[in-house]
Amino acid sequence: MASGVKPRVKVPKTAAAGDTITIKTLISHKMESGQRKDDDGNVIPRSIINRFTCDFNGQNVIDIALEPAISTNPYFQFEAIAPESGEFKFTWYDDDGDVYETTKKIEVS
Amino acid sequence: MNLKPWMTLAVAGFAGMAFAQDSNTLAIEGDAFVTETAAPAHMENVDTIYSGWRFRSSETQALETDDFDNPAFVFVDQGIDLFDKVEGTENKSCSSCHENVEDFAGLRTQLPRVDDGELVTMENLVNECRTERMGAEPWKYSGGQMTAVTALIGLQSRGMPMDVAIDGDAAPFWEKGKELYYTRVGQLDMSCSNCHEDNYGVMIRADHLSQGQINGFPTYRLKNAKLNSIHGRFKGCMKNIRATPFKEGGAEFKALELYLASRGQGLSVETPSVRN
C-alpha cells in the first residue's frame, strides 16, 4: 500500500430526482511523475494513480485515465445524475497495483 | 495585466506599488475573514497590514474559500487520525486527555508564548505532550505528522484574530525577533524587511511579494503540494538569500516567529491557508 494515501469526497446527502449533482474528489498521493532525479542522478521511477472511476448503483458516471501531468493529490470535480437513492462508489487505481475505494450514500426524493 | 505599462514603470526605475495587494474579500465557507487591518502601534514603517491571501492570484485565492477545494484538508484529515492514535509507553493518544479538539479554540492566536520563562511554539507544546505525557517519540519539527496536527489545532482558531503577548516575560524574546527581522544576512545580504516591509506588493521576478504574515500557517503551498510549517518557511527564505538558516525550533526562529505573529495582530487566523 503506497503510504499516506487517503481519499476525500464531497457528495450532497440529498437530491431531487433528475437534479445535476456536483461531486468533488481528492486523494492524497504523491503522483511521482518519473521525470525527477534523486541526489545520485538516478531517475525516480514513475508511480502514480493511473485511473479513477465513479459508479452509482453499478452504473458508470465517469472513468478517468490519469497521466503524470495530473498534480500531486489528484482532484476531480464532475457532474452526475442519480435517478434513485443509492450509493456512489469511487475507485482509484495505483501504478503499484493498489486500489483505493470509498463510498457515499445519497437520498433521492 | 497588460505588459506594456509594467515595462514602462520598470524602465522609469519606479519599483512602486505597480501590483499592490488586490481588494478581494475573503469568505471561507460563507464566513467573513479579516485580511486587512490597521498595523499595530509598534510597526513604525507600515500603516496597514494585509494577509498573504491578498497577494495571490484569483485561482489560488479561490482554493481557500471552500474546505473541500482547499487541498490542505486532506492533511487535516490525517491530523484527525493522528490525534486519535495511541502511541508511546503510556498507551495514550492526544484525545485520551484532549477529548475535544475544538477546545483548542484560541490557542493558535496566542502562540508563541512564554511558559515558565521559556518561549514555546505550538510544535514545542505538541512534542512536550508526546515525550512527557505520552512517553512517545517527538515528531520531526516540520515533518508531515507535525504539520498535520498543528493544522488541525490551528483550524480550531480559524477566523479569530491573531493576538500574541509581546510585553512582560515576552518582551526580551520579542526584541530579539525584531532585531533579527531587520538584520541583513547571507550572500545576498538581505533582511526580512527588505522584501516584506520595503517591497511588499511588488513583483520579485514572477512572485507577488507579500508582507510575510504568518496568520495562515501551516500553509498548503502549490509549490510542494503539502503543508509547510512556519520555521520551514523561514528556513526556505534564508536559503533563498543564500544564508545559512537558523535551526528549526531554535531560539532565533522562535523569537522571529513571535515578532512576526505580532506584526499580524488583528488579522484572522486562516489555518490551513493556501499559498503559492
Place this chain on the structure above:
Amino acid sequence: MKLTRRNLLILSSASVAATAMGSLPAFATLTDDAIAELTGGAELGEGAITLTAPEIAENGNTVPIEVSAPGAVAITLFADGNPVPNVATFNFGPLSAERSASTRIRLATTQNVVAVAKMEDGSFQMAKANVKVTIGGCGG
C-alpha cells in the same frame, strides 16, 4: 575558405543557431502525434469545447483546469510543452450529467493546454488555451 578566427566564429554560431532552431518544436510535434493517434488523423472542428485555464499560472505545479463539451463522449487533455503531452482522458458514462470536469495539472513551462473531444457522432473537436508558467521570485 581560410579558417581564420572570424570564419570559425561565424561557422560555429551558425551551427549553434541551426541546432537551436531544429530542437524548438520537439514537444509540439509529440502532441500532434498524440492527437493524431487519438483521432486517427480525423479533422478537428472548433467551437464545441469550453476550456478554462488561468492566463498566468501562479505555480506550474498545480494549475486548475476546467473543460466542458456538451455532447462529448470523452475529452482528452494535452500539454504541448510538457515532456509527456498526455494529461488525462475523461470518459463520460451513462450517469454523467454534464460532459464536463475540473482538475489540477502540472505544466513544465509556458505552453498550450489542448482539449480534444470525441463527440457522440464520432467527430472530433479541439480547443486550446495558452498558459504562462513563470519562475517564482525567491528561486523558492
